[in-house]
Amino acid sequence: xxxIIPTLSPEFAKRRAYRNASPYKEIWDILDNVFDPELPGxxxxxLGILQDVLFNGIIYTIVVTPTYSGCPxxxxxxxxxxxxxxxxGYNDVNVEVTxxxxxxxxxxxxxxxxxxxxxxxxxxxENNKVICPICESENTQVISQFGSTACKSLYQCKDCSEAxxxxxxx
Amino acid sequence: xxQSQKNLYRFLVGLGDDSVILSHRLSEWCSKGPYxxxxxxxxxxxxxxxxxxxxxxxxxxxxxxxxxxEDDITYTRNEREYTNLLIHELPINDFAFTMLRQFFxxxxxxxxxxxxxxxTDDTVAAISAKAIKESRYxxxxxxxxxxxxxxxxxxxxxxxxxxxxxxxxxxGELFLMSDWEKSLVETGIAVDRKIIKxxxxxxxxxxxxxxxxxxxxxxxxISGGRDGIHTExxxxxxxxxxxxxxxxxxxxx
Numbered sequence: 001x002x003x004i005i006p007t008l009s010p011e012f013a014k015r016r017a018y019r020n021a022s023p024y025k026e027i028w029d030i031l032d033n034v035f036d037p038e039l040p041g042x043x044x045x046x047l048g049i050l051q052d053v054l055f056n057g058i059i060y061t062i063v064v065t066p067t068y069s070g071c072p073x074x075x076x077x078x079x080x081x082x083x084x085x086x087x088x089g090y091n092d093v094n095v096e097v098t099x100x101x102x103x104x105x106x107x108x109x110x111x112x113x114x115x116x117x118x119x120x121x122x123x124x125x126e127n128n129k130v131i132c133p134i135c136e137s138e139n140t141q142v143i144s145q146f147g148s149t150a151c152k153s154l155y156q157c158k159d160c161s162e163a164x165x166x167x168x169x170x
Numbered sequence: 171x172x173q174s175q176k177n178l179y180r181f182l183v184g185l186g187d188d189s190v191i192l193s194h195r196l197s198e199w200c201s202k203g204p205y206x207x208x209x210x211x212x213x214x215x216x217x218x219x220x221x222x223x224x225x226x227x228x229x230x231x232x233x234x235x236x237x238x239x240e241d242d243i244t245y246t247r248n249e250r251e252y253t254n255l256l257i258h259e260l261p262i263n264d265f266a267f268t269m270l271r272q273f274f275x276x277x278x279x280x281x282x283x284x285x286x287x288x289x290t291d292d293t294v295a296a297i298s299a300k301a302i303k304e305s306r307y308x309x310x311x312x313x314x315x316x317x318x319x320x321x322x323x324x325x326x327x328x329x330x331x332x333x334x335x336x337x338x339x340x341x342g343e344l345f346l347m348s349d350w351e352k353s354l355v356e357t358g359i360a361v362d363r364k365i366i367k368x369x370x371x372x373x374x375x376x377x378x379x380x381x382x383x384x385x386x387x388x389x390x391x392i393s394g395g396r397d398g399i400h401t402e403x404x405x406x407x408x409x410x411x412x413x414x415x416x417x418x419x420x421x422x423x
Contacts, residue, residue, distance in 0.1 A: 066221070068217070068218060068221060068304065069218055069221025069222050069224070069225060069297075069300055069301060069304065070216075070217035070218045070219070070220045070221030070222070070224075071217075071221065072217070098296075099225065099293075099296040099297055099299075099300050100292070100295075100296035100299065100300075102296070102299050102300040102303065103300075104303075143207060144207030144208070144210065144211060145211060145307070145310060145311040146207070146210050146211035146214040146215075146311070147207075147210065148210070149214075150214045150217055150218065154207060168307070170303060170307070
């Protein structure tokens with residue numbers, strides 16, 4: 001079966017255009033080293049929660065939007081952002097959490113979706129077509145609407161019998 | 171604070187109270203769920219409500235402007251100062267009861283937050299737009315459970331019917347308007363809960379019809395939550411929830 005090629009969502013295209021036009025390229029690039037603590041290898045940029053980099057002439061403000069309102073990783077991510085920027089000499093950094101626009105999986109990058117696939121997590125699909133990340137079968141069933149974290153649900157492949165996480169389309 | 175800010179503060183704290191109390195109830199299932207996946211699901215829904223409460227409280231603290239935190243609001247108020255609607259504080263009872271309450275509030279929040287996401291207050295609108303996505307997802311889980319329990323064994327159906335009798339006394343309060351909410355409706359910040367009632371009634375009636383359960387409409391029977399008049403159960407919940415901060419005030423991680 002063909003590998004799924006994730007297409008570019010309009011939301012992500014907008015984010016990428018915004019980042020490309022930002023004068024603070026260095027900051028955005030440094031933040032590519034900050035990962036979601038619960039999804040190893042997935043950067044906050046790829047996940048879509050990194051929204052903006054602002055500078056008022058004195059300090060930088062990094063704007064992030066939480067995935068779920070009760071996401072326990074938010075505080076960890078905020079401190080990871082500060083630690084990473086400190087390594088590059090940015091000691092006075094403000095992290096701001098915004099609720100608007102509300103995060104959606106459409107904000108994820110294609111690289112992020114491909115990464116999920118590579119660690120055996122089925123990436124979000126707008127039609128909720130859940131494909132087994134191991135054997136790529138479409139013959140899958142939901143076991144539980146909630147998985148190991150709020151952003152995932154639990155599925156099982158009816159062909160290879162493997163249970164896997166599906167990153168919910170949200 | 172001027173009067174309109176006071177109204178906004180009370181409104182936000184009320185919504186925060188609804189969320190934190192239901193969150194606490196759901197979290198009581200942690201490690202006691204019927205099976206592992208459901209245990210996780212109940213805890214995840216609890217977490218969503220906890221996040222919602224935090225957002226409302228943080229904003230309330232900002233509106234009040236006295237340097238209080240979300241924790242001050244949660245852990246240092248007494249029973250009579252809590253203004254959650256009563257349905258949120260009822261004990262978890264059995265799984266059928268927990269899920270039927272969840273179904274009722276899921277339907278309510280799907281309708282209510284939809285309207286509230288158009289609030290003239292940007293923060294209220296943003297919190298609602300975030301929270302409604304979660305409530306829609308919660309409904310996707312509570313509906314099949316009600317269907318399954320109502321159409322399952324004799325015992326599961328009996329438990330759903332018992333839960334319905336109990337909950338029918340409390341759903342009506344979801345559509346009750348406080349005076350401060352009414353004045354916020356005039357400025358477009360709040361939403362008239364009464365407008366939602368026919369939609370809620372219709373949705374629940376239709377859904378129940380599929381499981382051959384008769385339901386005509388919600389009636390206002392027991393109320394008092396918004397005025398701080400609670401069932402006997404809230405005090406016990408608060409003593410559990412607030413224990414640590416009451417014993418060691420200001421304790422932090």
